[in-house]
Amino acid sequence: MVALPPCERPRLRCCAASGCRSAGARPLLAALRAAAAAGGTAPDGIAAGDQAADDISAGASAAPEPLEVRSVGCLRLCGEGPLVAWDGPEGTRLFGGLAPAAAAALVDQVRGLASLPLAADPALVSHQLDLEQPFFRLQRPLVLEGCGIVDPERIEAALAHGSYAQLRRVLHELSPEAVREQVRRSGLRGRGGGGYPTGLKWDTVALQPPGRRYVVCNADEGDPGAFMDRSVLEGDPHRLLEGMAIAAYAVGADHGYLYVRAEYPLAIERLRLALQQARQQGLLGPSIAGTAFALELEVRVGAGAYVCGEETALLHSIQGQRGIPRTRPPYPAQAGLWGAPTLINNVETFAAVPVILRQGGDWYAAIGSEGSRGTKVFSLSGAIRHTGLVEVPMGISLRTVVETMGGGDPDGGAVKAVQTGGPSGGCIPADLLDTPVDFESLLSLGSMMGSGGMVVIGQGTAMPEVARHFMAFSVNESCGKCVPCRAGTVQLLALLDRFVEQRATAADLEALEALCAMVKATSLCGLGQAAPNPVLSTLRHFRQEYTAALGPGS
Amino acid sequence: MSAATPVPAPGAEPQIHLRPGPGPCDGDERIARLIRRQGRQGDGLIEVLHQVQEIHGYLPKPALLQVARALRLPLSRVYGVASFYHLFRLQAPATHRCAVCLGTACFVRGGGRLAAGLQRRLGLALNQTRDDGTWALEQLSCIGACGQAPVLVLDGVLFSAPLLDQPKALDCWLTSLGLPAGVETR
């Protein structure tokens, strides 16, 4: 959550997650800390640092109250980064795009030492962001409850915010079956793209013949334009670990892996730190929270292969092999890592578990819509005014997300389409924006929920080009195991080239459709099966752009 | 660069060298040590390769051979894994690397034009390295800076590209970043 209730002692929260880091959050955080430690107006650029901190602890009478400058996870409106929230007696104010040079001015305002009121402070006024705008107001943070509030590098902060309370309670009070019952009742479905009912998957693993079991967290988040899982990993890793530990208890696993893509170095670093802290606190390892339950978790780092997000490929990769999918059944729930039953869930799926146990499955199921319960995190990007992260109840309309919350086209033009589901999904045209965001509705339009990336496409982008963009991605990422995908995507790409270059024939259009159907029907894994989706959905909703690309004489 | 024989740390165990003397393999001891630390588990192969690449900047052949022996895996398995994953490099990296994001958000905001401009300017196709090893042009798909799209990463530093619709201005900007210009184009 970004806006917090008024608090007596003021505090600054500076987002230091990847999005804001790439916009300069680190020097800003350092400057804020230096200014806070220096007490008053800091001479530009010079950090009085440690010495000033000593003065404060020595109780120098002139020194003001120490001011907390907290490093936090994503504050949602990443496009305006780096973001800083100021909590005080009047509630929260939010600032975007501050340069380190403005840090002293902000600290002066917080301390009431500024000579000008905030509304007239030239260093700050144009940077203040409206927290009452729909982008913030319509959010319903459950998975992201702690993201932006807790310091992700301090387990004390997570504990104070309630992390691990459900794990302790579950271990002391509930049977594994009772935990699964709550998850079943919640109606939670996998957030990694497939939407498989989570409770059912947990039951399948738990009810396998006795023996070793594993839990695996899929943190490979490979869809371009998707950064939801990264925000959980970077902003509130303990919530994920708690959810995973509860899952392990519920299915009887004592060992697990978190498979994170190598492109997320900060997430990996924070996850490793969180694991270490949780072990020190007795919340992981042997005898957790004083019970007989034991769990070891390890981080495994990917190496840049998109297909490793597919669950069977991911399991191969964890075992040190090439990330090549295999046919299912057997499903990982039956035979996964080293042949043992393995529960594999997405980051967001696990991160939803603590709140489900805290509030009860029925409470969670009351949020969202029929068949799609609870909230979903989306990352908004592309041709849209407000780029960032939103968590909303499912069933909300695409229009609300894209136009009301996202602010529509940045230049005031009309939105052309919304791409959901990444390379496996499709494009939803503007005239269907009233569609509710849920698993079934998006599928019925030839797209899919996917993991939660939403890329808005503006009028200037031609749809055959979008289709070619995704096909090039699939060609690059096909593992090559089966022919329809390996060769079919290359041929599809060549056909799409002809449309983009306006030299296609009517026969090409027929071939395109036939080949899409063939690749979809005969590929081995989800990558190949879904690779034609961006083509099929743009053919369905923007067919005129393909026919207009037919060259002369056809 | 240096021709000095690696000096073992005081108290270090004697090492068996795959190939004595300096060369791309003078990280031997480090590799042996990291494999010992990792417990010689074949399933840790990807972790080991990550660490070897951190030492050398890429995966030299002798290092792959050493990894295979130490983990008791066939070289074909080690090579198969090393060549499968995009992030593992089997060749020494170029001195300067320019990577352009072609993820969907960047694409929608003109990443394609940026990539085309870079290709023209560096005289390289995507994922190609100059013969003299000075520059490489790479393609990324989403590094999570979608809010700043379109972005490029120049020697590890991320930049958000402005002015895509004005080729001249874009060129000036690329010059200010230090990208070489003046490659003949047809």
Ligand SMILES: Cc1cc2nc3c(=O)[nH]c(=O)nc-3n(C[C@H](O)[C@H](O)[C@H](O)COP(=O)(O)O)c2cc1C
């Ligand atoms: C090509 C491909 C890529 C995938 N990438 C991811 C991913 O990055 N993250 C993820 O959680 N699931 C991904 N999945 C889905 C997983 O196979 C699997 O369904 C999911 O991790 C199960 O967890 P859930 O039930 O919690 O969603 C991918 C599937 C395919 C076919």
Ligand code: SF4
């Ligand atoms: S469909 Fe594509 S990615 Fe999947 S197994 Fe076949 S070749 Fe590999």
Ligand code: FES
């Ligand atoms: S990463 Fe800082 S606001 Fe999202």
Ligand code: FES
């Ligand atoms: S698409 Fe380029 S950073 Fe996400």
